[in-house]
Amino acid sequence: xxxxxxxxxxxxxxxxxxxxxxxxxxxxxxxxxxxxxxxxxxxxxxxxxxxxxxxxxxxxxxxxxxxxxxxxxxxxxxxxxxxxxxxxxxxxxxxxxxxxxxxxxxxxxxxxxxxxxxxxxxxxxxxxxxxxxxxxxxxxxxxxxxxxxxxxxxxxxxxxxxxxxxxxxxxxxxxxxxxxxxxxxxxxxxxxxxxxxxxxxxxxxxxx
Numbered sequence: 001x002x003x004x005x006x007x008x009x010x011x012x013x014x015x016x017x018x019x020x021x022x023x024x025x026x027x028x029x030x031x032x033x034x035x036x037x038x039x040x041x042x043x044x045x046x047x048x049x050x051x052x053x054x055x056x057x058x059x060x061x062x063x064x065x066x067x068x069x070x071x072x073x074x075x076x077x078x079x080x081x082x083x084x085x086x087x088x089x090x091x092x093x094x095x096x097x098x099x100x101x102x103x104x105x106x107x108x109x110x111x112x113x114x115x116x117x118x119x120x121x122x123x124x125x126x127x128x129x130x131x132x133x134x135x136x137x138x139x140x141x142x143x144x145x146x147x148x149x150x151x152x153x154x155x156x157x158x159x160x161x162x163x164x165x166x167x168x169x170x171x172x173x174x175x176x177x178x179x180x181x182x183x184x185x186x187x188x189x190x191x192x193x194x195x196x197x198x199x200x201x202x203x204x205x206x207x208x
Contacts, residue, residue, distance in 0.1 A: 004037040004061055011068075012038075018072055023131055027072045030060050037061060083122070088114050092123065093130045100188035100196060101137075103127075132189045139185060140197035178207035 007015070018031035033046045043061070047054045063071035084092060091113065095106045103123045111117045118126075127134075164171040181204040190196050 003040065004034050004064060007038055014069060022072075023129060024073060026074060030064075030072050033057055033060055034064055083116060083118060084114070084126075088116070089126060092118070092126055093132075096123065096127050096130075096132065096189050097191075100190060101186055103189075127189050131192045133192055134187055134189055135195075137186050137188050137190075137196045137198055139182070139200040141200045142197070143199045176207050178205050180205050 012035075015031040015035050019028050019035065022028050022031070029050055033050065036046050036049070037043075043054050043057045047057045050057070060071070082089070088110070092106065092110055095109050096103070099105045099109070103120050106123060107118055107120065160169070160171050163169045182201075183203070185198070188196050
C-alpha cells in the first residue's frame, strides 16, 4: 500500500485551498486525492471516487513526492493557440454575465466586436474556466421589502430569540404552504457563490 507522507501545515493548507478554490478541475481532484491518501484511503478507493485508473492516482502520488506543489497543475503543452486573446476572453466572460441566459446572443455580440465567431460549446468551456455555473435563477422579494419594517421585524425576532435562550419562552417557527402559480424559473450562467435574482411578482397562489 502507498500513501502520501504526513503533511506539514503549509502543505495541508495549500492542498485544502487548491481543492476548494482552484480554477482547474484537475488540480482540485489531485489536491483532494492527496488529502484522501493522507487520511488512509487506498489508491484503489481514490481511483473509484474519481473514476480513473489506479495508475493515474499512483502517478499523482509519485509526482507530489517528487515535485510537490508543481505537480498539482498541468504543465503548458504545445497546441493550437486560443481563438480569443486574453482581452477578448475577458470581453466574452463579461458578455456572458450580461446575457447569462442566452449564449447565442453572446456569440453574435462577440462576432460584432471581435470579428470572431465561437461555437456555443467553446463559450461553455470558457464560462466553466471562469468558474461560472449553469443553475436556476432565484426569485427575490428584496425589491418589495420595506427596509424600516424589515429592520423592526429583525429586532423583534432577536428579542424573542434572547428570551428563548434565557429559558423564558419556547419559540416556534411556522409558515403556510401553498401552490404557487408562478411560471417556471429559468437557468443562467452564474458565478460560483453568487445567484442572479429576479423580482418576485404576484401570479396567484392557493394557500393550504
